[in-house]
Amino acid sequence: MATLLETCRIPPPSGGAAELSVPLTFFDIRWLHFQPIYRLIFYDYHRSKEYFIETIVPKLKESLSLTLKHYLPLAGNLVYPLNINDDEKPVFRYVAGDSISLTIAESSNDFDGLVGNHARDADQFYDFVPELPPVKLDESNYQTVPVIALRITLFPGRGICIGYAYHHSIGDASSIVGFIRAWALITKSGGDDDLILTKQLGDSSLPILDRSVIKDPLGIDTIFWKVMKQIPLKSWSFPLPTNRVRATFNLHQADIKKLKDLVLDKKPGLVQVSSFVVTVSYVWTCFVKSGDAVGDKVDDDVLEFFGFQVDARSRIDPPVPANYFGNCLSYGMAKIEHQRLVGDEGFVIAAEAIAEDIKNRVNNKDRVLKGAENWMSDIMKYVGIRALGVAGSPKFDLASADFGWGRAKKLEVVSIDGEKYAMSLCKSTDSEGGLEVGLSLPKERMEAFAAIFAEGLRFY
Structure with a gap:
């Protein structure tokens, strides 16, 4: 209190x-x-x-x-x-x-x-x-x-x-x-x-x-x-009660290397197999599997989406200064049929889809903003889809903001409690080279996710 x-x-x-x-x-x-x-x-x-x-x-x-x-x-x-x-x-x-x-x-x-x-x-x-x-x-x-x-x-x-x-x-x-x-x-x-x-x-x-x-x-x-302009601004209130629990999952440097090696073993020619790619791909597959584990009935051919915002400052032509204050975001997206994503090769399939989108569009100065004039109308196409998003980035090390009390002990993105599911992502606060993932889920689904997350790392 x-x-x-x-x-x-x-x-x-x-x-x-x-x-x-x-x-x-x-x-x-x-x-x-x-x-x-x-x-x-x-x-x-x-x-x-x-x-x-x-x-x-x-x-x-x-x-x-x-x-x-x-x-x-x-x-x-x-x-x-x-x-x-x-x-x-x-x-x-x-x-x-x-x-x-x-x-x-x-x-x-x-x-x-x-x-x-x-x-x-x-x-x-x-x-x-x-x-x-x-x-x-x-x-x-x-x-x-x-x-x-x-x-x-x-x-x-x-x-x-x-x-x-x-x-x-x-x-x-x-x-x-x-x-x-x-x-x-x-x-x-x-x-x-x-x-x-x-x-x-x-x-x-x-x-x-x-x-x-x-x-x-x-x-x-x-x-x-x-x-x-057709829509007046509205005041927002906290989504209480959330009926959710929050938990944090760490991928240590050794875990990330293991996941990268697995992807490159299966897809040796794949580029952009970054720590970000393998981390979000692994979390995405565990998240979708956790839905199945708690009785979420989904047809095999239903598409699962993963979306992420991308800092476009250095990715557009001409580039925007790194210290520009405002928004300068494009986005990346992957979509995979449910059956493929929850299958044995789901993690590798997810990593390939996200890595290819980063290579071919996100990191392509000719394509990163291609079709931007349609972004608002495109949003309507994705209403009601099954999706996981990501908030935050290890690129922006908020935990390093030292007011005189040292590095931050913990970061929480409370706004991932919203109606749509999202994960938070930042540098690990207790593991050099690791990444820290935050989730907000109903209790039963969080328990299922935690079990699948831990078991997958042991299996891989």
Whole structure:
């Protein structure tokens, strides 16, 4: 159970820009009606509650304000026009006086239980996630909504959790992880010197907000907006009760090598047999088999889909700077008949399908955005399909965000509790070279998945 200690608003430091308006590209517009992203970062922390309140909280507030100087759109709002007969598009707008919501809380929950890998009641994690403020309708026929909210929870004598919720249209994982890492660095270093930030953050250095780096000669933003403007923004609430449990599964470096060797033994000419490919392929096959194990009746020829988002910054021509702040995502997809996926060769078949899509489309600058103008209409084709998605990427090492308490103990992507099934993926927090997979499933199915996952690694 969590106890609220303080709710406040943190503005950027005074003396900065009085106003900033940032348009949405087609990469952003496609996420306008997507559910918020909820993430939690758990850290070991053994100091007293008094020290936390008197020293840590003021430091976090000050550093957050300094960080927002570089990330002004996060302190502002998404402004969404409601006149569907007008061509005006939404924007992210910051004006002096805008601020970000920050909640400070204390919890008596079992910290060690929360950061464990075993199956845990998914509902309890919502105590540590901030809710985005509701959508508001102003007098001039616009809807406005803050794009991010933060919550810091102390587990006295044991740990700290930093939770954040954000509107996906404001930025992808690369952008938001860059913000969190910058906040952590400023907190730890005690300043926001541009040179220090750039040197320490590398590719995640000071963000570029210039939308002109996204080329859109086909006017895809207008095509997408014609679809989106028919739908008012809605306020989201937590999906409680979830009727699910959360669990974490680790693939150690030796496990990943074994899976790669198995694929290459069966398919020696296959390229792009990466750690990502074998990990998600193995999880996908175990996931589908777990459905069968709990009595999910599926015809043999029904298609199973696996979808994943792809950072397109370096994959498009011309490339987009790595520190561009916003969305710049394409996607990959594999589809396989149910019978083949649950068969003895299912894992290898899955790895081949995903590796081929990465090789032939995702990593092909001529094809990664081919047909992007049809993405919105294509979505309707996939309504109701049997699918597993993936949230997060080991490429963006969120656990390395060090506020002065060391590397994170555990990461949780709470938003995979949504209606559609998804796995989270990140670098292992306790195994060098390994990967960590998070799942949220009904209890019976989680038990079946865990058994199939463990048995498969022994068999392979």
